[in-house]
Amino acid sequence: MAELSLRNVVKRFGSYEIIRNASLDVADGEFVVFVGPSGCGKSTLLRMIAGLEHITDGEIHIGDTLVNDVEPADRGIAMVFQSYALYPHMTVEQNLAFGLRMTGNPKADTERRVQRVADILQIKELMQRRPKQLSGGQRQRVAIGRAIVREPRVFLFDEPLSNLDAELRVQMRVEISRLHKELGTTMIYVTHDQTEAMTLADKIVVLRGGNIEQIGAPLDLYDNPANQFVAGFVGSPKMNFMSAEVVAADTDSITITLVNQGKIRLTLPMNNPPPALGEKVTLGVRPEHFAKAGQGDADMTVTVDVAEHLGNTSYIYANVAGGEQLIIEREESRNALKTDTLTIAIKSSHALLFDSAGNRLR
Amino acid sequence: MQLRNRAAYGFLAPYLMIFAAFWIWPIISSFLMSFQNTRVNPWVFSFGANWGRLFNDPAFYNALKNTMIILIIQVPVMITLATVMAVLLNSPLLRARGLFRFAFFAPIVVGEVAYAAVFRLMFNLDFGVINKLLNSVGIASISWFADAPAAMALLIIAVTWRWAGYNAILILAGLQSIPGDVYEAATLDRVGKARQFIYITLPLLKPIILFCVILSIIGSMQLFTEPFLITNRGGPGGGTETLGLFLYRQGFTSLNFGYASAIAYTMAALAILISLLNLWVGRDEK
Numbered sequence: 001m002a003e004l005s006l007r008n009v010v011k012r013f014g015s016y017e018i019i020r021n022a023s024l025d026v027a028d029g030e031f032v033v034f035v036g037p038s039g040c041g042k043s044t045l046l047r048m049i050a051g052l053e054h055i056t057d058g059e060i061h062i063g064d065t066l067v068n069d070v071e072p073a074d075r076g077i078a079m080v081f082q083s084y085a086l087y088p089h090m091t092v093e094q095n096l097a098f099g100l101r102m103t104g105n106p107k108a109d110t111e112r113r114v115q116r117v118a119d120i121l122q123i124k125e126l127m128q129r130r131p132k133q134l135s136g137g138q139r140q141r142v143a144i145g146r147a148i149v150r151e152p153r154v155f156l157f158d159e160p161l162s163n164l165d166a167e168l169r170v171q172m173r174v175e176i177s178r179l180h181k182e183l184g185t186t187m188i189y190v191t192h193d194q195t196e197a198m199t200l201a202d203k204i205v206v207l208r209g210g211n212i213e214q215i216g217a218p219l220d221l222y223d224n225p226a227n228q229f230v231a232g233f234v235g236s237p238k239m240n241f242m243s244a245e246v247v248a249a250d251t252d253s254i255t256i257t258l259v260n261q262g263k264i265r266l267t268l269p270m271n272n273p274p275p276a277l278g279e280k281v282t283l284g285v286r287p288e289h290f291a292k293a294g295q296g297d298a299d300m301t302v303t304v305d306v307a308e309h310l311g312n313t314s315y316i317y318a319n320v321a322g323g324e325q326l327i328i329e330r331e332e333s334r335n336a337l338k339t340d341t342l343t344i345a346i347k348s349s350h351a352l353l354f355d356s357a358g359n360r361l362r
Numbered sequence: 363m364q365l366r367n368r369a370a371y372g373f374l375a376p377y378l379m380i381f382a383a384f385w386i387w388p389i390i391s392s393f394l395m396s397f398q399n400t401r402v403n404p405w406v407f408s409f410g411a412n413w414g415r416l417f418n419d420p421a422f423y424n425a426l427k428n429t430m431i432i433l434i435i436q437v438p439v440m441i442t443l444a445t446v447m448a449v450l451l452n453s454p455l456l457r458a459r460g461l462f463r464f465a466f467f468a469p470i471v472v473g474e475v476a477y478a479a480v481f482r483l484m485f486n487l488d489f490g491v492i493n494k495l496l497n498s499v500g501i502a503s504i505s506w507f508a509d510a511p512a513a514m515a516l517l518i519i520a521v522t523w524r525w526a527g528y529n530a531i532l533i534l535a536g537l538q539s540i541p542g543d544v545y546e547a548a549t550l551d552r553v554g555k556a557r558q559f560i561y562i563t564l565p566l567l568k569p570i571i572l573f574c575v576i577l578s579i580i581g582s583m584q585l586f587t588e589p590f591l592i593t594n595r596g597g598p599g600g601g602t603e604t605l606g607l608f609l610y611r612q613g614f615t616s617l618n619f620g621y622a623s624a625i626a627y628t629m630a631a632l633a634i635l636i637s638l639l640n641l642w643v644g645r646d647e648k
Contacts, residue, residue: 050550052550073552081543083543087544089562098553098561099548103551146551
């Protein structure tokens with residue numbers, strides 16, 4: 001087990017910067033998830049920690065050791081690959097034991113460790129099979145087993161569940177969470193799936209275009225996103241964004257009009273210096289934060305496009321002028337939602353405001 | 363037969379007729395010929411004339427011995443060399459990869475006669491570049507064409523030069539089909555490069571290497587061009603006469619087609635037998 005820290009880590013391919021000045025501290029035993037859209041650099045960052053990619057600049061420490069120039073094998077890490085990367089010609093048992101056997105680990109100890117992993121992951125009956133005789137979920141289990149058997153200081157997971165079907169993904173997600181509790185080892189997990197990030201992480205690192213956009217606990221990110229990108233990326237369904245304009249500003253409040261919603265006015269409390277009058281801003285409201293008509297600070301009527309009834313809750317996809325689409329979560333009777341139009345209310349206490357560059361204003 | 367099928371066979375008919383006339387019939391015909399005494403006119407059925415002779419013919423055993431020596435030495439040497447070449451070609455450190463790939467493949471594009479002529483010049487006793495090189499490091503000139511073991515070595519060198527690159531390209535295709543993350547996983551498993559090669563690359567290349575070995579065995583069994591053109595029709599004194607050459611001599615010099623057919627069938631049977639043996643040895647356990 002070990003803590004891990006990145007200090008101003010940079011990765012460049014030619015003149016193109018893949019990772020810009022990434023700094024991060026991971027506590028011993030923490031479960032950290034790197035999340036972001038494709039091409040944001042999250043896998044590159046993970047591979048740099050593993051030592052599979054060289055870093056152009058900065059420092060990576062694992063425990064007390066600066067590992068910039070330490071070989072991947074000597075970093076005390078184990079990695080689970082998206083494609084599993086099992087040795088195709090070896091049985092499950094051989095896959096698990098290969099690394100230990102090659103490094104001359106005592107035979108009895110190797111057997112004990114392989115047995116323990118087989119117990120933990122419940123793969124005892126698969127031990128004599130080859131990878132091609134296993135299902136996707138079983139292969140992933142073996143890949144995780146191969147990482148556990150090395151008893152690493154840090155586990156790295158590179159999108160381990162993205163090749164599995166939805167049901168299996170949920171099941172494996174729970175297992176990985178359980179595994180983390182059992183082993184207590186530091187884990188770093190890369191995914192593009194924000195649900196995985198929210199459910200697994202002690203700490204989420206949101207990346208975009210090689211930049212770390214925000215680091216925080218899942219609910220902190222959900223409640224207090226640093227910018228519009230994080231607000232939109234974290235949470236499912238996504239946060240709604242509505243174009244607005246500043247019409248009045250006071251020392252402790254700001255008034256905006258929603259430009260596509262028939263100039264609806266909304267006054268929001270404001271601690272930060274307010275933007276200039278007439279400036280274009282974006283209002284952000286999560287689907288579950290719309291209130292019933294009359295119960296908020298401003299009512300608005302929308303045209304219902306599609307309603308998804310999930311049983312416990314319903315998502316209303318509504319169109320408004322200007323091409324904006326809103327997603328509204330409602331828990332009331334399903335019949336009540338079978339309408340063409342719907343009047344909802346925005347509560348200023350649950351509304352976020354972003355400037356035109358996407359920075360958070362409140 | 364449905365109309366659709368009839369039309370399909372109609373389109374295939376020209377090919378099937380040519381295939382039957384020029385492939386199937388010769389195969390059957392030569393099989394029948396191997397049981398006929400073709401040294402008398404008209405030919406008469408005689409089991410012993412060809413098959414009986416074959417098993418008592420010292421010239422046949424000489425050709426068989428020569429072919430086997432070439433096969434046993436040349437095939438493993440060439441496949442090993444081809445594997446090394448493929449690994450080098452696959453190395454990310456290699457510059458001008460396309461050029462090397464072409465260079466390795468070029469020998470089989472060169473005409474056989476031209477390549478044989480070049481080898482004859484290079485290995486010439488008096489003014490060949492090979493003997494000059496040997497002399498320069500203090501080794502006496504070797505009479506490549508007059509000394510039987512040297513002539514065998516020359517054949518092996520020539521065949522290896524011609525086919526190693528071809529096999530390397532095949533093995534390279536196999537290498538490139540091994541996913542890179544398997545090696546990354548092995549690196550993280552603390553397995554060094556040499557061990558990765560022995561425990562991961564070679565086992566995963568086994569099917570393609572086996573394929574190359576079998577192709578090479580079939581090629582060696584039929585070896586004809588090199589002993590014909592480079593070592594003067596199997597010279598010196600039959601010292602490099604292969605089964606292919608022996609067959610040619612019986613069929614087209616002595617015009618004994620029955621005996622040549624028996625030799626041809628023996629060669630095919632041996633090639634199949636050795637290939638099956640290889641498949642059996644290289645089979646996956648369980």
